[in-house]
Amino acid sequence: MKEAILKNMAHMTYGIYVLTTRFENTINGMIASWVSQVSYDPPLFMVAVHPNRYSHELLTKSGHFALHILAREQKDLLSLFKGPIAREKFASIAWEDGMTGCPILTDCLGCMECRVTQSMAPGNHTLFIGEVVNAVFNEGKTPLCTLDYEGCYLGKE
Numbered sequence: 001m002k003e004a005i006l007k008n009m010a011h012m013t014y015g016i017y018v019l020t021t022r023f024e025n026t027i028n029g030m031i032a033s034w035v036s037q038v039s040y041d042p043p044l045f046m047v048a049v050h051p052n053r054y055s056h057e058l059l060t061k062s063g064h065f066a067l068h069i070l071a072r073e074q075k076d077l078l079s080l081f082k083g084p085i086a087r088e089k090f091a092s093i094a095w096e097d098g099m100t101g102c103p104i105l106t107d108c109l110g111c112m113e114c115r116v117t118q119s120m121a122p123g124n125h126t127l128f129i130g131e132v133v134n135a136v137f138n139e140g141k142t143p144l145c146t147l148d149y150e151g152c153y154l155g156k157e
């Protein structure tokens with residue numbers, strides 16, 4: 001990859017979100033920053049997930065995801081969602097089942113549950129587009145983004 005492309009990639013700014021899924025009795029959560037709104041009406045959001053992620057399998061099978069906006073003060077929460085063992089990710093935090101069955105973190109700035117309406121794989125990530133079917137929002141905090149985070153997600157693998 002050309003140096004200038006890599007530099008540009010590393011200087012893009014994104015929100016940093018927690019993406020959760022459930023298929024049958026299995027729940028999982030991962031950090032996701034390749035996330036975007038793609039429509040106002042209907043409200044559609046896109047998440048780009050690498051096929052190597054365990055969440056990819058759950059998302060493909062269930063057709064639902066929940067996207068959490070974290071507050072800036074919640075940066076430490078990210079470390080919970082880095083590990084490979086799904087049940088450990090939720091062991092120390094409060095959450096409940098959402099309308100779609102996805103785990104919803106009690107403490108977050110906002111959360112949108114989405115039903116996947118389309119997916120495509122134009123490159124090394126699958127783009128899942130989901131329509132919001134349920135949302136909660138808690139006023140008063142600043143959202144966490146890549147400017148608050150050391151390092152960046154380049155999506156190589």
Ligand SMILES: Cc1cc2nc3c(=O)[nH]c(=O)nc-3n(C[C@H](O)[C@H](O)[C@H](O)COP(=O)(O)O)c2cc1C
Nearest residue numbers: 030031032033034048049050053054055056082153
């Ligand atoms: C700041 C940050 C942003 C990330 N963004 C994404 C992303 O948008 N898509 C993706 O597939 N992985 C992303 N990751 C990597 C996944 O969160 C990580 O591989 C996670 O362990 C996957 O969990 P799973 O395999 O249990 O689903 C990101 C990681 C970090 C630290």
